[in-house]
Amino acid sequence: MDGIARISSFFLLSVLLQSSLNSSLGSAQSIISAGKMATAGKVIKCRAAVAWEPDQPVVIEEIEVAPPQASEVRIKIVATSVCHSDLYHLLQSMHKDGFPTVLGHEGAGIVESVGSGVTEFQPGDKVIPLFLCQCKECRFCKSPRTNQCERAWTRVRQEIMAGVESRFTCKGKRVHQFMGTSTFSEYTVINQIAVTKIDPAAPLDKVCLLGCGICTGYGAAVNTAKVEPGSTCAVFGLGAVGLAAVMGCKAAGAKRIIAIDINPDKAEKAKVLGATDFVNPKDHNKPIHEVIAGMTNGGVDFSLECVGNVEVMLSALESSMEAWGVSVIVGWTDMYDISIRPRHLICGRTWKGSMFGGFKGKDGVAEMVKAYLEKKVRLDEFITHNMTLDQINDAIELMKNCKCIRAVMTVSPQ
Template identity: 60%
Template structure:
């Protein structure tokens, strides 16, 4: 690819580079030349080296009005990236040019009420703005054809360069392979943490994981790390059986192979229900099945799959008898402090990442990456810039 071009002027100038722009919902991404402005106060400009392609990117593009609320366009998607700091804005002290970093979908300012609360990781710093695909000042740092381009969750990793709030960036080990640890920016951290942090899966327990994309497989890995003795992987794609066992599943169940609801199948297999169930699809019907698959005697169900639409209906008795229902966002990790530790766990062999990567493509092949994901042919495609 052509190298990014800088405009003349100050040392911190506009960078022209390539990005995949979503001009409108439901249409393929378009590779464009964009202008990335210098970072403002408490912002970091990053040269993105690699980005995973997450199902949430596809959902944002194609599910507006279905499972997603109305969203702003044009936008640059991508939120599972890793790169190198190109420059920092005024007031940034935690990182400098040349540092390897991972942008984060969840900030950690370390000062707000939620950051000081050990029970949650939902930092409030710039939260509303980034959810609107904007930075703290209500604008973005990326333009194309003289038009502002929104930044997905304030990040936008489907671009050779991006600008991110400093509380949404964490510095990682200088030897970390960016084309693998990028997956810790979302999917793997989310599923793994849902098991070990949110669900607090116990040694010797029986677990069921619904949906075997990257998040679900990471949840399987988390259940194994927690010492679960029986891990039942559930998916309608039979090809997921073998890969699920790579991550620690002891059994595979395909709902299509049974005439009765999957929750009934699982209750029969486990003498009344599983100890822990993790829903990693983002479908309210599957969520209800996950709740009903739990043991009434203290079973724990964790909702991990993302959706903004649909109502979850429950039988009151299911909860009254002692089941617990929990939600998990980004695996419950305090992002800035936790992700570098997860990188270290990968580098020391405690965490699998390579096994998630089934395809490696270039930025101009990003639409192909979506096709591979939706047809069930990939677990994670990594885009190399």
């Protein structure tokens, strides 16, 4: 009887626990549903950093964010960071037709509501917006030869770095969504092909960095250059992209990684992430490619340019071994031409470019989030400042003056 009594008590306890769990889950679902009911299908007024014109401070404004349309997702942005591409649009290219805009493309958040036809996402999902979409249906998405998506060329106007569509208005004016994303806003609306669902355990104030810079640099080494074990590498430029490239070279098994930057303060961080040598071009009275050639008996196996400067691109190419070197252009610019003499390639060098590190957007970012959670990829070391959206202009100045690697801003509470 005692055994039967114990079994009965255990069964009763199990039923009570399951009932309590179901009640808790039901309450959580009710909260999500209530939150959805409160805003779904309605215009949301929220705060965003609006760049009204080029080369001017951005302004925190109240904007209107329309509900998601068919195949779109509305996201509450929790955290975002400033990337050099934001500064490039604001302070360098300054295309007049690209303003007003809400910048930002390195962010992470939570799905607030979805439009018709969306089945991949639901309210409450943790997600990362993608400036490089992945529709998974076009010939590019189906090909292992590229990470490009044909729809990326139709949904974003590259010359003005803005989405063709925008769900933002401010003071009665249409406001562009930078690269189709705009993460310097408490809410944004993005086509589902430019959003990836991530592990619920991922800390959004860390994995937001995977929206651009870290994937771009790391993937350029691993996916594009295909750095080999035991090889020699040179990484030009030690911003977040360059440091991530160093990390990628290390992960690929390079035996020697030469980090190159004119800022000596970057040396220690580069070595933490895997660099074996640091070279400051200002410390030498001859061209940097000659310095690298002298250090490596003729040049490195792989070189990566992570600055976005055409002169540095040429230096990186010339720093690679003439007979078999692979040099990858990673830094972004669309303002200047570049020319080389044919002999730089005829003898055997390969010169190639890398967009978003060769990662297919949805698949690659989700994989990198998993790698971070498994401690195979570092992110915390890239964050030098934690700020709020109100401090956006301070964050821009830090980046402009090379005083930070990544400044992560809290946009909304989770």
